[in-house]
Amino acid sequence: MKYRKLGKSGIEASVVGFGSWAIGGWMWGGITDERQAIGAIHAAIDSGMNLIDTAPMYGFGASEKTVGKAISDRRDKVVLATKCGLIWHEERGDFHCFTDEKHPSKDGKIKISRCLAPDVIRYEVEESLKRLKTDYIDLLQTHWQDTTTPISETMETLLRLKEEGKIRAIGCCNADLNQIRHYDATGELDSDQELYSILDRGPEKEILPYTSQQNMAFLAYSSLGQGLLTGKIGPERVFNDGDQRNLKPRFSVKNRQRVQKMLESFRPVAEKHGVSLGQLAIGWTVSQKGCTHALVGARSANQVQENIGGGTITLDREDLQTMNTIINSADEDIL
Numbered sequence: 001m002k003y004r005k006l007g008k009s010g011i012e013a014s015v016v017g018f019g020s021w022a023i024g025g026w027m028w029g030g031i032t033d034e035r036q037a038i039g040a041i042h043a044a045i046d047s048g049m050n051l052i053d054t055a056p057m058y059g060f061g062a063s064e065k066t067v068g069k070a071i072s073d074r075r076d077k078v079v080l081a082t083k084c085g086l087i088w089h090e091e092r093g094d095f096h097c098f099t100d101e102k103h104p105s106k107d108g109k110i111k112i113s114r115c116l117a118p119d120v121i122r123y124e125v126e127e128s129l130k131r132l133k134t135d136y137i138d139l140l141q142t143h144w145q146d147t148t149t150p151i152s153e154t155m156e157t158l159l160r161l162k163e164e165g166k167i168r169a170i171g172c173c174n175a176d177l178n179q180i181r182h183y184d185a186t187g188e189l190d191s192d193q194e195l196y197s198i199l200d201r202g203p204e205k206e207i208l209p210y211t212s213q214q215n216m217a218f219l220a221y222s223s224l225g226q227g228l229l230t231g232k233i234g235p236e237r238v239f240n241d242g243d244q245r246n247l248k249p250r251f252s253v254k255n256r257q258r259v260q261k262m263l264e265s266f267r268p269v270a271e272k273h274g275v276s277l278g279q280l281a282i283g284w285t286v287s288q289k290g291c292t293h294a295l296v297g298a299r300s301a302n303q304v305q306e307n308i309g310g311g312t313i314t315l316d317r318e319d320l321q322t323m324n325t326i327i328n329s330a331d332e333d334i335l
């Protein structure tokens with residue numbers, strides 16, 4: 001496993017991180033059996049995948065609780081990243097969505113807001129610390145941006161939490177370039193986390209050039225395109241009720257076939273390195289300029305053991321050129 005710094009914090013985190021959204025169940029068709037989820041987290045830590053990303057929102061605390069149980073006897077081996085700013089305990093800030101316990105739905109009884117007000121962040125940090133069974137968070141990230149709280153107020157609170165030793169580094173997620181610059185100008189931003197993969201290349205235009213120039217960490221999320229880039233989601237795969245992939249055009253049978261065709265063209269590169277298509281997709285992600293880490297969700301030890309391989313391969317310039325030519329000439333209707 002390779003390691004890279006989380007911005008200026010000096011914290012060394014594995015280039016491939018364990019994403020723990022799916023194990024929390026919400027939007028992923030139900031919670032993962034706790035023993036299996038803990039087994040996956042232990043497989044990650046024991047193999048050197050020290051970065052673990054979670055959030056209060058992942059299963060309304062369920063993911064954080066499972067992570068807390070899994071790391072209680074190995075806290076010092078983990079770079080623990082969680083988030084704040086998506087709340088369901090009160091209505092404040094910007095509206096995010098209505099949801100039920102399984103999935104967002106306009107008839108859902110739970111209203112989620114985006115709020116990054118100082119007292120809300122403090123409340124959330126205390127709740128996260130309890131669920132995670134720890135007294136510090138390595139990286140606290142604002143989960144979604146709240147236009148009703150000035151970024152300077154949010155940053156001031158985060159800096160105070162750092163002084164108090166409750167957090168060690170500060171990050172944001174789902175932010176535009178202006179918001180990232182604003183965080184950086186009013187404090188010290190160590191990382192930004194955005195949707196980024198072979199299928200989602202939006203950050204290449206503005207965000208990656210900026211974060212790389214500022215020596216910030218950039219954490220790519222959904223680096224496997226929510227599983228599609230493993231090449232293992234065939235036309236026959238049926239997702240559980242409440243799994244977000246049931247509703248996404250990206251997972252239509254037609255699109256699965258388009259993506260699979262592109263992936264098949266990567267095979268010579270995968271074979272040259274002796275890796276799977278999923279490992280190659282992860283390796284491509286962390287080889288892009290400025291993209292320091294890839295967060296990869298997993299629900300079992302087997303998946304983790306495969307994904308770790310994405311953090312050990314080194315793709316040379318020719319491999320990347322071959323892959324980029326394939327990506328750029330892939331079916332233009334690919335989602």
Ligand SMILES: NC(=O)c1ccc[n+]([C@@H]2O[C@H](COP(=O)([O-])OP(=O)(O)OC[C@H]3O[C@@H](n4cnc5c(N)ncnc54)[C@H](OP(=O)(O)O)[C@@H]3O)[C@@H](O)[C@H]2O)c1
Nearest residue numbers: 019020021022173221222223224225226227295296297303
């Ligand atoms: N900041 C944010 O707003 C935000 C948003 C999204 C994600 N994230 C973070 O980024 C992490 C990763 O993103 P993600 O979970 O959305 O998507 P992802 O990592 O692209 O895909 C994860 C899914 O792919 C499948 N998978 C993983 N490894 C596999 C393997 N080796 N073989 C076969 N299938 C495999 C699993 O689903 P199945 O087994 O069910 O197919 C798994 O749940 C999240 O867990 C979360 O920590 C953050």
